Amino acid sequence: MYALVDCNNFYASCERLFQPGLVGKPIAVLSNNDGCIISRSDEAKVLGIPMGAPEFQVREQLRQSKVHVFSSNYALYGDLSQRVFDILRQFTPNVEEYSIDEAFLNFDGLDENLDYHDYGLQMRNRILKWLSIPVCVGVAPTKALSKVANKIARKFPKQTSGVHVIDTDKKRIKALKWTKIEDVWGIGFRLSKKMKDRNIYTAYDFVDPRHRAWIKLQMGVVGLRLVNELEGQSVLELEAPLTEKKTIAVTRSFPKALNDFDALRERVSTFASVCAEKLRAQKSCCQTVYVFLKTVDYPDGKRKSRGYQQLMTLPFATQSTLTLVQTAVHLLTEIYRRNPDLIFAKAGVIVSQLCPENEKQFDLFADENPKHLKLMQAMDHLNQKIGERKVKIGTQGEKTWNMKQEKLSPKYTTRFDEILTITCR
Amino acid sequence: MPVKLTFIQPDLQSEIEIPYFDYGVSAGFPSPALDFMENKIDLNKALSENPLATFYIRVEGHSMSGAGIDDKDVLVVDRSLEPADKKIAVCFIDGEFTVKRLSKKKEGLWLLPENPKYEPIKVSDESTLIIWGIVTYVIKKV
Numbered sequence: 001m002y003a004l005v006d007c008n009n010f011y012a013s014c015e016r017l018f019q020p021g022l023v024g025k026p027i028a029v030l031s032n033n034d035g036c037i038i039s040r041s042d043e044a045k046v047l048g049i050p051m052g053a054p055e056f057q058v059r060e061q062l063r064q065s066k067v068h069v070f071s072s073n074y075a076l077y078g079d080l081s082q083r084v085f086d087i088l089r090q091f092t093p094n095v096e097e098y099s100i101d102e103a104f105l106n107f108d109g110l111d112e113n114l115d116y117h118d119y120g121l122q123m124r125n126r127i128l129k130w131l132s133i134p135v136c137v138g139v140a141p142t143k144a145l146s147k148v149a150n151k152i153a154r155k156f157p158k159q160t161s162g163v164h165v166i167d168t169d170k171k172r173i174k175a176l177k178w179t180k181i182e183d184v185w186g187i188g189f190r191l192s193k194k195m196k197d198r199n200i201y202t203a204y205d206f207v208d209p210r211h212r213a214w215i216k217l218q219m220g221v222v223g224l225r226l227v228n229e230l231e232g233q234s235v236l237e238l239e240a241p242l243t244e245k246k247t248i249a250v251t252r253s254f255p256k257a258l259n260d261f262d263a264l265r266e267r268v269s270t271f272a273s274v275c276a277e278k279l280r281a282q283k284s285c286c287q288t289v290y291v292f293l294k295t296v297d298y299p300d301g302k303r304k305s306r307g308y309q310q311l312m313t314l315p316f317a318t319q320s321t322l323t324l325v326q327t328a329v330h331l332l333t334e335i336y337r338r339n340p341d342l343i344f345a346k347a348g349v350i351v352s353q354l355c356p357e358n359e360k361q362f363d364l365f366a367d368e369n370p371k372h373l374k375l376m377q378a379m380d381h382l383n384q385k386i387g388e389r390k391v392k393i394g395t396q397g398e399k400t401w402n403m404k405q406e407k408l409s410p411k412y413t414t415r416f417d418e419i420l421t422i423t424c425r
Numbered sequence: 426m427p428v429k430l431t432f433i434q435p436d437l438q439s440e441i442e443i444p445y446f447d448y449g450v451s452a453g454f455p456s457p458a459l460d461f462m463e464n465k466i467d468l469n470k471a472l473s474e475n476p477l478a479t480f481y482i483r484v485e486g487h488s489m490s491g492a493g494i495d496d497k498d499v500l501v502v503d504r505s506l507e508p509a510d511k512k513i514a515v516c517f518i519d520g521e522f523t524v525k526r527l528s529k530k531k532e533g534l535w536l537l538p539e540n541p542k543y544e545p546i547k548v549s550d551e552s553t554l555i556i557w558g559i560v561t562y563v564i565k566k567v
């Protein structure tokens with residue numbers, strides 16, 4: 001049997017742990033740079049605060065409805081997420097961390113007569129008591145069905161107590177009939193529209209043998225696997241964690257639109273240096289550097305936002321901030337030289353073709369200055385000691401570096417000087 | 426007789442990790458303590474029996490000074506423990522955090538300060554109380 005454990009409104013729930021007064025009150029959490037709404041409590045959903053809306057567009061609505069707004073506090077969310085996964089590991093060693101607030105579990109090897117509903121309740125209660133984070137648990141013979149079961153648990157909290165088990169064919173069919181096609185795992189918006197054109201409205205319609213050939217045509221083997229999974233035949237197993245990433249991307253929207261080359265250079269330098277830091281942290285080097293810029297949507301509506309990009313493959317693999325920043329700035333200069341009049345809203349640096357640092361190929365004629373390695377080690381050491389990336393290179397400025405995080409809560413669990421302080425009257 | 430030399434190219438690409446002993450190899454007497462080496466004391470482990478449910482909280486104020494909890498002390502708080510009579514708890518009562526000793530009386534629950542200058546709080550039917558966690562240790566700078 002598999003389970004999907006999903007934290008309800010995870011970011012909002014994390015904020016409530018240290019502000020219990022906000023239980024039952026509407027909360028919205030903003031993306032990096034306080035850009036868009038990325039998490040809402042149930043109360044905020046009821047108020048009609050739209051998911052993904054840019055903050056400035058709904059600012060008045062948020063104020064009027066007295067929604068408590070937070071900048072995203074990833075230090076806090078990351079710590080609590082890890083605690084949730086570790087608690088789940090007390091119930092089974094087989095845990096796949098699917099996203100920051102979701103995990104797939106597998107119960108192979110556990111007592112065959114296990115009462116899954118009761119076991120799910122125990123998980124739910126432990127996470128709620130220890131971390132005050134409500135979760136829903138869906139249990140079923142396959143991963144795709146456990147997603148379906150989870151959705152039912154979330155939708156019917158009173159009837160299910162937040163835990164739903166699909167363990168009979170009757171329950172499975174009932175669940176499939178209830179599940180809308182757009183809510184099936186792996187069926188996106190576009191695909192679900194096509195499905196509806198063929199009168200496939202529910203997961204139950206989807207597994208109908210009449211559609212099998214068409215699904216194969218549309219979705220290939222992935223679609224057939226999904227059919228199998230929804231029919232109760234497990235074909236997807238827990239995935240091992242990706243220990244090393246294949247690409248590293250650092251992209252941000254600017255707090256305000258930029259045209260000035262120096263300001264753009266500062267941003268791109270900073271993104272490249274964060275890429276380099278991440279590479280060193282996972283002991284990898286990269287060989288390809290990619291820089292992109294995105295223009296603003298022009299208010300006259302005549303010109304739409306457009307992307308510009310440049311890519312360079314280096315003669316040697318590197319993890320040096322100096323090399324990566326130099327390359328990224330070079331690519332930026334290329335883009336800027338051709339389009340000096342554009343106004344940009346967003347930029348990013350992506351590094352790819354990663355290899356482990358101890359397996360990098362040497363080029364006979366081109367290699368990095370070996371002094372870089374030592375310099376980078378010294379820089380990382382200092383930054384870890386002082387914190388907040390105080391040591392950086394010249395093209396990274398002082399000012400624009402800071403993310404806009406006006407409503408950031410303290411890093412309660414990861415910084416000793418930011419732990420919760422309470423007054424004992 | 427001429428000396429015959431064979432040159433062997435070292436293979437520098439492969440990595441073989443050779444264990445490194447920084448004791449006992451030199452001619453001296455090996456340290457008799459080595460067999461009894463233990464890990465260093467980790468206060469993080471020692472002070473939190475259940476790290477997954479443990480949080481640190483700083484106190485301001487003097488209402489618990491009789492229990493050894495003074496202004497600016499740091500509490501180790503375990504949310505996995507069940508509240509019980511006489512335990513010191515982090516409480517959230519009527520919209521505010523506080524630290525008090527729980528006291529179960531016939532007439533109901535009391536939150537007791539440990540300083541005569543402060544009044545005990547009776548938990549009435551109207552009050553909303555969340556017992557947030559149980560205090561297990563006090564860390565103080567002297």
